[in-house]
Amino acid sequence: MQSQTIPNNLKISPYLVFYVIISMQIGIGVLGYQRIIADYAGHDAWISILILGSYIHLVLWMMYKLCEMVNGDIITVHEFLFGRFISKVVSFAFILFYIIYLLSFILNFIEVIQIWMFPDINNFVFSLFFLLLSIYIVYGGLRTVVGICFFGTILPVYLIFTFTFTLKYADFTHLLPIWEHNITELLQASYHMSLTSVGFEAILFIYPFINKPEKSKKWAHIGVATTTIFYTVLAIIAFSYFSKKQLENTIWATLSMWQMVQFPFVERFEYIGVANWCLILLPNICLSLWVASRLLKRATKLKQRKGAILISTIAVIIVTLFEKGVDIESFNNIVEQMTVAFVFVYIPLLYCLSLIIKKVKT
Amino acid sequence: MRKWICIICCLFILSGCVEKRIIDELNIAVATGFDPDTSDEHLLKTTFLMQIFNKEMSVENKTVTTSGDLRRETLYKANRQSPSPIVVGGLRLTLYNIAIAERGLTPYVDAYQRDASIGKRIYFATTDSSTEEILKGEYGPQGNGTFISDLIDHNIEYGDLPKTNLTLFMRDFYQEGKDVFLPHIKKINEQEIELDGISLFKDHASYKILPSDKLFYFKLLVDRYSKGDFAIDLPDGEKLAIKSIHSSHKYKLDTNNPTNITIKIKVQGNIKEYSGNNLNDDKIKEITKFIDKKIKNECTALIQSFQEDNVDPIGIGKEYSTKIRNFDYEEWKKGYPDLNIKVDTKVVILDIGTSI
Structure with a gap:
């Protein structure tokens, strides 16, 4: 087993993990997760978010245990457990995972822009610019990427206050009676919430870059708890704002709630909201790109800068060739299954396996 | 390398890649009205009210009336009568002739919900007279669309009108166990207009007008x-x-x-x-x-x-x-x-x- 040594000046402070987790978890899904979970658990779906949130804490704890075991990232874990060959195969699987992950952000965001703001925005031009910016940030190394995560969390925070406008029209009796749905329905909703909640698995890859990683644990858990509470509150606001069947007809509930917000200087707030969402997506895309290019570097000795360009080129080509509308739905389903399989099934299994293998080896 | 990226970026940014809409070159519809077409019962007569801002700071009301089958279709047709494209992003009010409301508002809701450019604070109202007549009147210096929507607005805040707007209408429309209602407007003459009560709906179709002297008690019950x-x-x-x-x-x-x-x-x-x-x-x-x-x-x-x-x-x-x-x-x-x-x-x- 070889553990990588990262020079101290490239490492990040433990508290920054808080921003990494939040900015990675909050992505494109927030704009419309309320309808998806309400399809399964109705007005009780906020309970599902809490269920999933507690499970995420457990998975996060396992991730830290795995990384602590080898004092390295998830690839080192595989190398330690199964040998070099398997770890290479797994690396490529993860590269693919992150490319698809990155694509899902760009494609969904382009769809939102096309429907809400500019119907004729060009897939190619938009993705090219967004990825050029991301490449530029990735060139700065992980510390720059984490800096973007920090700003991508702090700057859009004011958007939370805009939801207080909808409270005037909220009817909290929509949430009654509580616990009308059975546990299977709640778990189904939790399953469909998972795509919106993932992103924290980035910790598996940036672990070697954290200065005093054991101190970052606390911040990672606080980060996960913050997003869980945010999602729950936002879901409750949406459930009280829309009636049940109305929500079934509303694809982007968060954006539709913004249609109610009005300032003396802004007639329609959702345009500002969508434009601001660029800033929330930027850390997601940058960190995904960073992880994918870093894995490529470790697996093939290709320079990370060249890797980033290669991956972005692939992404731009796929985005340009993508057919509008219909494909995105099935693409999102695939991404959802993939993330659930990786984050919520594979990681716990790997953790159990590591316990056994460690016992056998010693 | 970095220099080249900058140059390429500038090239693309300066060329501009999305459709521009300049506010002076648009006709912003502030109100629409739906009337039945007397010649064919399947057709709708739609009136769009635009506000033209004159140099003397006054507002001129301009209406365009067309008939068609779909709500959107009437908008395309209206563009044939307008010197610049009509957009619906600034809509504040939609009036329904009571005959249309009695047929049911279900076909109208979809267009308002699907189109992201329409705001959710706009008011719906019903009226006995033709909506075309109402939108063609001259009620105040602020323009008819603003006049009628302000009329509804302050009656909600200070008067006997229960809270209503597109958001609440949609919510009740889809809610099981609640029927919708809309403010009812009456035209007195060319210069005057009044809030005449509330039209009650049964299964998404208007069936009865609640007179304005009952509104106080109605508001106590619903709002x-x-x-x-x-x-x-x-x-x-x-x-x-x-x-x-x-x-x-x-x-x-x-x-x-x-x-x-x-x-x-x-x-x-x-x-x-x-x-x-x-x-x-x-x-x-x-x-x-x-x-x-x-x-x-x-x-x-x-x-x-x-x-x-x-x-x-x-x-x-x-x-x-x-x-x-x-x-x-x-x-x-x-x-x-x-x-x-x-x-x-x-x-x-x-x-x-x-x-x-």
Whole structure:
């Protein structure tokens, strides 16, 4: 087993993990997760978010245990457990995972822009610019990427206050009676919430870059708890704002709630909201790109800068060739299954396996 | 390398890649109206009202009327009569002729929900006269669209109109156990217009107009007052005006027998004007009791008429669904006319002004 040594000046402070987790978890899904979970658990779906949130804490704890075991990232874990060959195969699987992950952000965001703001925005031009910016940030190394995560969390925070406008029209009796749905329905909703909640698995890859990683644990858990509470509150606001069947007809509930917000200087707030969402997506895309290019570097000795360009080129080509509308739905389903399989099934299994293998080896 | 990236970026950014819309080159529709077309019953006559801002700071009303089958189709046709493209992003008001509303508003809702460019704060209203006539009048210097929507706006805040807008209409439209209602507007003459009551809907189609003198009691039942005025004739021939009315209502379900439901209404207000001369404590008590009884009787009568017509604009069905687990709406609906709905009122007079 070889553990990588990262020079101290490239490492990040433990508290920054808080921003990494939040900015990675909050992505494109927030704009419309309320309808998806309400399809399964109705007005009780906020309970599902809490269920999933507690499970995420457990998975996060396992991730830290795995990384602590080898004092390295998830690839080192595989190398330690199964040998070099398997770890290479797994690396490529993860590269693919992150490319698809990155694509899902760009494609969904382009769809939102096309429907809400500019119907004729060009897939190619938009993705090219967004990825050029991301490449530029990735060139700065992980510390720059984490800096973007920090700003991508702090700057859009004011958007939370805009939801207080909808409270005037909220009817909290929509949430009654509580616990009308059975546990299977709640778990189904939790399953469909998972795509919106993932992103924290980035910790598996940036672990070697954290200065005093054991101190970052606390911040990672606080980060996960913050997003869980945010999602729950936002879901409750949406459930009280829309009636049940109305929500079934509303694809982007968060954006539709913004249609109610009005300032003396802004007639329609959702345009500002969508434009601001660029800033929330930027850390997601940058960190995904960073992880994918870093894995490529470790697996093939290709320079990370060249890797980033290669991956972005692939992404731009796929985005340009993508057919509008219909494909995105099935693409999102695939991404959802993939993330659930990786984050919520594979990681716990790997953790159990590591316990056994460690016992056998010693 | 970095220099090249910058140059390429500039090239793309400076060229501009999305459609521009310059506000001076658009006709922004502020109100639309739907009328039945007399020549063919399948067709709609749609009127778009645009505001043209003149140099002398005045607003000119311009209307375009077309007929067609779909809501959007009429917009395309309207563009043939307009010097610049008509956009619906600035819509503030939509009027429905009562004949259209009686056919049902279901086909109209979709266009308003699907189109992201339409705001969610716009008002819907019904009217007896043709909407084209109403939008063609001259009501005030601010332009007709703004005039009518402001009229509705301040009547919601200070008057007897319950809260309404597209968001709330959509919510009730899809809500099981609540029927929608819309403000009803009447044209008096070319310069004047008034709020004439509320049109009640049954299964998404208008069926009855609730006159404006019942609106106070209706609002007590469906919404709450934060500021409001109310005048009443006392039994001894005197008159009384009350202002700054606050009200709230609560539902109480009999746990043993769920067919009994009590609506508790609480009203608070200050006496502003009294035509008699001595307003002592006994008199106030007497007045309070009288108002209490009056509200109770009027509200009970309203509810009974709703039960007879089998409509539920108050949302009693919705109230049941939040209190009873695994609520079966269809089953409940059959028993709705026989529900025992009681109204319980509590009137508090907070102060009587500066004179006795």
